[in-house]
Amino acid sequence: MAHMPPKAQADAAPQNSWFGPPDKGDSSLIQEVSGRRRRATSARPSEEPAAAPYFFRIYRAFLNARAILALTLLALIGVLHIAGTEAPDWVKLMTLCYAALACMAWWWPSQRRPAAALQATLRPRQALGSIGVDLIFFSALHYLTGSSVNSQALLVLPALMAGVLMPRIMALGTAAVATLNLLGAAALQSVEGQVQLTQLMTQAGLTGIGLFAIAILSNELATRLAREERSARGSLELARQQAELNRLVLEEMAEGVMVVDRRGRVRTANPAARRLLSAHGIASTAPFQLRGVPAWLPLVEAVERALSQPLQAEGGQEVRLRFDDHSQRELRLRVRFTLSPALRQPDAPREDMCVMLLEDLRTVRARQRQDKLASMGRMSAGIAHEIRNPLAAIAQANALLAEDVHQPAQQKLTQMIGANVDRLKHIVDDILTVAPGVRPPAPAIDPVETVMAICNEWRATHRVSGGEEGLLETDFSGCQPTPGQVAPRVRFEPEHLQRVLVNLLDNALRYNSGEPGAILLSLRWLPAVTQEGMLMLSVANDGDPIQPDTERALFEPFFSTSSRGTGLGLYISRELCERHSASIDYRQHPPTVRHRNEFFITMPVDSPAPPTLPA
Secondary structure, eight states: TTTHHHHHHHHHHHOTTTOOOHHHHHHHHHHHHHHHHHHHHHHHHHOOOOOOOHHHHHHHHHHHHHHHHHHHHHHHHHHHHHTTTTOOOOHHHHHHHHHHHHHHHOOHHHEEEEEEEEOOSOOOHHIIIIIIHHHHHHHHHHHHGGGOOGGGGHHHHHHHHHHHSHHHHHHHHHHHHHHHHHHHHHHHHHTTTTSHHHHHHHHHHHHHHHHHHHHHHHHHHHHHHHHHHHHHHHHHHHHHHHHHHHHHHHHSSSSSSEEEETTTTEEEOOHHHHHHTTTSSOOOOOESSTOGGGHHHHHHHHHHHHHHHHHHHHOEEOOOOOEETOOOOEEEEEEESSSSSSOOOOOOOSSSSSEEEOOOOOHHHHHHHHHHHHHHHHHHHHHHHHHHHHHHHHHHHHHHHHHTTTTTHHHHHHHHHHHHHHHHHHHHHOOOOOOOOOOOOOOOOOHHHHHHHHHHHHHHHTOOOOSSTSEEEEEOOOGOOOOOOOOOEEEEEHHHHHHHHHHHHHHHHHSSOOOOTOOOEEEEETTTTTSSOOOEEEEOOOSSOOOOOHHHHSSSSTOOOOOOOOOOOHHHHHHHHHHTTOOOEEEOOOTTTSEEEEEEEEEEEOOOOOOOOOO
């Protein structure tokens, strides 16, 4: 509080209650939150102002009451005039002046603007223009009318206003001034011989006691109201901060989080959950309905089971989503409730909403695989480096030995040694390829030109004929730019792309039917997925569909269905794709489609293809 002026400190400091000390925890909380709120408000001056504080609302209510009272007194004089009873001219003049001052205070522009956030009591000018005017007018009215008109009740308004809007000492002072005026008027009336002094003093004393009681009680209630409002504002600010923190945490979580009600309506879903619910891209923002979408039917069934059997729902389960493009996604689903089923009372109402935690099973398996292979990878990289030197020595010794060997049996042995040495070199290179390290950014390449060159080289290497009768069929029509568009480009190392694509083509060559067009390579541009667009490179074959057990382990290292395979081909392909912000996946098409097995690579486009204006 050292940076606050003394006046602001006096306005902002809460008064001690006569009926119990204030809550210290609330006070510290209020001061902490108020400081943060003032700093946030000064940092964001353009935002919408907060609601008017309680002081301004009550002050305006009293100004309204004063104006209504003044107009009522004027109306009363008018009614008396119509009834034939004329009020004295000085009463008319005083009432008219009071009504003018009350209406002016109510209408004055400075009194209609919200008070400062730290103001909790009336300023001297405000007190004189409202409470001071009331005391003068009501006291003068009481002095001049005497016992003919009972105007003592009007002094309740300034006493009440002082108790609510001023410090306790000033409120008691106002009640004291009003009481002294009543006692003085009683003494003056007794001197004039209107009524006995004892009776008048008794009435004035009782009225004064009532004014003191009103001032004390109203001041106490106003103090408690101010403290409760500050506490409520502090709690509201903390709730807002907590809600903002929860929103940031949910949006940054890699795990999908959804709040689903009993009718299958998604109330809240973070971006990770909306990505998991869509085959490509991201689903619409919440709220949306799970029912009615065939791909989301397993989620609806999981919600129904969870709400009907909450004790069994928290264990977790696996569901498979089948999208319209025949792609599939396996999810690990966990359901949580606001109250644990074990703590819920038997007669408690059923939950209407549940929190669903979604995680891609590929991510779960990848994490498990990374945990298992973390130590093995470091050890394998070290062993690969150590193997290179003796392997080179074996290869050199075998080459020297082959120069002096002339017998066919010995030549066959040297050839076997050379073939296995080459195989070991290939395995070592595969292991060292996926080793982490800092690499320069990949160049932007033309995907059509690069893929076409890789396909031609692969055909020549494996002696695969081209044309309509060829085994490999290519389709680049989905990537050709339309007139007025720029051809898309991607950032990918050509050697890495060649390695990934050759690996996919080798697998397709190994498992196809052998008929013309058994392998289909296509390149498509998907401009609607993101703002820049995506490129999808797919290699499909017409071989037997991959079994589910094999499909789940396709991209795991050292997994192979071939007796001579290393099981690193698809694993390295995935690592190389992720290194270039691309992804590789497998999907199986229905039996009506010829090329049922499809591996596809999704690559972000480096430069968009905006339409060019005609010349």
